[in-house]
Amino acid sequence: DARVTQTPRHKVTEMGQEVTMRCQPILGHNTVFWYRQTMMQGLELLAYFRNRAPLDDSGMPKDRFSAEMPDATLATLKIQPSEPRDSAVYFCASGPPWTGFFGANVLTFGAGSRLTVL
Amino acid sequence: DQQVKQNSPSLSVQEGRISILNCDYTNSMFDYFLWYKKYPAEGPTFLISISSIKDKNEDGRFTVFLNKSAKHLSLHIVPSQPGDSAVYFCAASPISNFGNEKLTFGTGTRLTIIP
Numbered sequence: 675d676a677r678v679t680q681t682p683r684h685k686v687t688e689m690g691q692e693v694t695m696r697c698q699p700i701l702g703h704n705t706v707f708w709y710r711q712t713m714m715q716g717l718e719l720l721a722y723f724r725n726r727a728p729l730d731d732s733g734m735p736k737d738r739f740s741a742e743m744p745d746a747t748l749a750t751l752k753i754q755p756s757e758p759r760d761s762a763v764y765f766c767a768s769g770p771p772w773t774g775f776f777g778a779n780v781l782t783f784g785a786g787s788r789l790t791v792l
Numbered sequence: 793d794q795q796v797k798q799n800s801p802s803l804s805v806q807e808g809r810i811s812i813l814n815c816d817y818t819n820s821m822f823d824y825f826l827w828y829k830k831y832p833a834e835g836p837t838f839l840i841s842i843s844s845i846k847d848k849n850e851d852g853r854f855t856v857f858l859n860k861s862a863k864h865l866s867l868h869i870v871p872s873q874p875g876d877s878a879v880y881f882c883a884a885s886p887i888s889n890f891g892n893e894k895l896t897f898g899t900g901t902r903l904t905i906i907p
Contacts, residue, residue, distance in 0.1 A: 678835070707894065716798075716899035717836070717881060730894060765835055780826070781895060783835030 676700045680766050680784035688792050692754040695787045697766030698747055705769040706749045707781060708734075708741055710762045717765070723749065756791045763788045795819045796884050798898035806906050811869040813901050815882030818863065822884040826895065827856060827867050830879045839880070840867070843887075869903075877905045 679698040687693055699706050708720040721731035721741040731741060738760075740752045753760055767781040797816045805811045813827075823844045828836035842849040842856045842865070849856050855868045869876055882898040 709897070714899070715794075717883075717897035719894050719896070722894050767835070780838045780841070783828075783837070785833070785835050 676782070678766055678768050678782050678784035680764075680787050682787055683785065684788045684790075686790045686792065687756055689757055690755040691791075692752065693756045693760075693789060693791075694753075695751045695764055695766075695789070697749040697751075697768075697784060699749065699766070699768030700770075700782055701747075702770065703768035703782070704746075704771045705781075706743060707767045707769070708749070708751050709765045709767065709783075711765060711786070712762050720751070720764075753789075756789075758791045761789055761791050794899070795822075796882055796896050796898040798880075798882055798901050800901050801899070802902040802904070804904045804906055805872050807874060808871045811867075811872045811876065811903055811905070813867040813869075813880050813882075813903065815865045815867075815898055816863055817865075817882075817884050819884070819886075819896070820863075821886045822896075823887040824885050825856070825858060825865050826883045826885075827854075828881045828883060828897075830881060830900070836881055872903075872905045874905050874907055877903060879903070 681696045705724045707722040709717045720734045723743050726743040743749045763786040765786045767783040769781045826841040827839040829839045830836040840851050840854045840856050842858050858865045879900045879902050881900045883895040885893045885895045
C-alpha cells in the first residue's frame, strides 16, 4: 500500500532552534505539497513542487521557512529560527502525474509532523 | 481571505440518519472540488470529488452536490455510521493542462455520529 512518509512524527524544540521536517512522496508521484494545519486556518498551503521545481511558496514566511526537493524521493521543510507560533501539524502530500480531468487532484497525505516550539 | 469556507465547526448526528456537511467558496476559478476525511493523528484521506461540469456525484453512502451559481457544495452521508466520526475538509482547485494544481482547503467540520 503506497504511502507518503513523514519524519519526525513529533518534535519538541525551543524557540530559536532549527527544525527540519522530511517527506518521502509516493514513488511515481510528481507533485509534492506542504500544508500546515491550524485551528483558525484549517489546512493552509505553504509550498508545492512539480517535477521537483518549486511552483508556489507564497504561503510560507520567507524569512524563516524554506522548502526544497533535493531529489524525487525527498522533500524537506526547514524552519530557522523556530518560534512558538510555528507550533502546528505539518502535512506533506503527493500527487500523481496528470492523467485527465477527473481524479487529477487526488492527493495522498502523510500522517503529519506535530511540531511544538516552546 | 478564506476562499473556501466551512461555517459549521461541528455537527452531531444520530446513527442511521443523514449527515449534511456544507461548504462555500468564493473563487470563480475553482473547477474541481473534493472532500477529505481526517481521523485524529492521521493525515487527511480522499473521500469523494466532483468537477464543475456535474452537479452530483455519488459513491456508496456518500454523495456530493455542487451548486455552481451559489458557489456551494455539500456532502451527504446516508446512513451515518459511528466510523464516520471524523473531521471533514472541503477543498477546491482550478484545473490546468499541467496537472495537479494546489488545493485550497476549508477549516473543517468535526462530525460526531451518536450511537
